[in-house]
Amino acid sequence: MDNDKNNANYKPKSPLRVSEERVGKAMNSLFKWVKSRAKSQDQNPKHDEFLCMVVTLKKQVTRIANPYRIPLRHPLFPLDGSQDICLIINDKEKGMNAEVATHKVKEEGLPISKVLKFSKLRTHYNSFEAKRELCETFDMFMTDKSALPLLPKDIGKSFLKKNKQPIPVDLSRKQWRGEFELACSSTFARVGKGTSYVVKVARVSQPRQEVVENVFAVIEGLQSVWKNVRALHLKSLESLALPIFELGTNMDLRMEGQKTQSQVLNEKPENKKALDRDPEKDVNNALKKRRRIQ
Known part of the structure; x- marks a missing residue:
């Protein structure tokens, strides 16, 4: 890693914007879910598992034979x-x-x-x-x-x-x-025949801030496919996937100097209601639904 990446205030140099607040709320909810599940199943307090990002594409891409490497801020x-x-x-x-x-x-x-x-x-x-x-x-x-x-x-x-x-x-x-x-110190994206794939971002045992920084490192590493991204979700091995970006919502990403997809859609009155979604409610409702199923 270069000197910038060793800096405590380092942030990935990416023209893309995904809400750090949204990522933080999703991580808080996932940590809470994993802790609750471990307690209910009498798991070892030191139980560890991966936290992953689910990348959903708008259209299928050509399968990549070998996984491609994405540098992380903090090693898995x-x-x-x-x-x-x-x-x-x-x-x-x-x-x-x-x-x-x-x-x-x-x-x-x-x-x-x-x-x-x-x-x-x-x-x-x-x-x-x-x-x-x-x-x-x-x-x-x-x-x-x-x-x-x-x-x-x-x-x-x-x-x-x-x-x-x-x-x-x-x-x-x-x-x-x-x-x-x-x-x-890297994670690997394995792109198959479908329109989604999973990338490891961190472990449950890592501090919250390290996890958040790794999430944005993965986002930076996926820049080559951003024009084809429909949604990004975070999840643990068995949890519900929690959204941090969905095309056409207030979780939209944008590039510097450009309107977000949400801004473009919001210019049409019929699309406004679909954009007025509260990120925290999305996460909490997803967890409540999961508990009802269990």
Whole structure:
């Protein structure tokens, strides 16, 4: 990170505007929901989970084969040994095997709990139960980027459900630590065939301000698709998705020197009522509805 990003008052340099107040209210409600749910289910007080941004597009885009990296203000995963990390290597690559990878991990002092060969992933974890157990064993999965295209059929739905898809690292580099640090301080957008995708932004255990700053870092990282964005929502793994931006409402974003979509729509009287929505009421009503369903 550059010096600006290390500044406590750093704000992403983005021409886009999303209400920080709205994001803050959504985060307060999510923290409250997660805490209440953990208490009702007698979960460990140290229970942690991801907070994500759901990006909804106006129209489908071409599928991107590999996830693209978005730098975060605060790392999702501290590379300090507090996380159980599984590294999946592509043993089809010449010169790469478990012995070589394990030696490299020890040589650089990397906190990797297990080195798993891709060939073993395919043969030893081919049942649904085996894949689910593997997914639950580790906090995080990394993989040689050369193996990434081979993984979707072999990791199963458990990884998708838990949002634990392996993070790509370049193991062809002479030094691995830099790759691992970069991966831990980033999030990854995986754009599929549909009109929405999910991006991790933070963990429940992180301070509220760090979460808010990460939300805006992700917003900055998604600038290339902003003209195609219909809505942005924040959610935890099992919570209702709470809106922070919806096209044609008072949550609209704008670019510097331009009218918001809301301002354009509001010029027509018949559209005014749809724009007069209270952000806080939206969040509270969503949580009340969730409680009634439960």
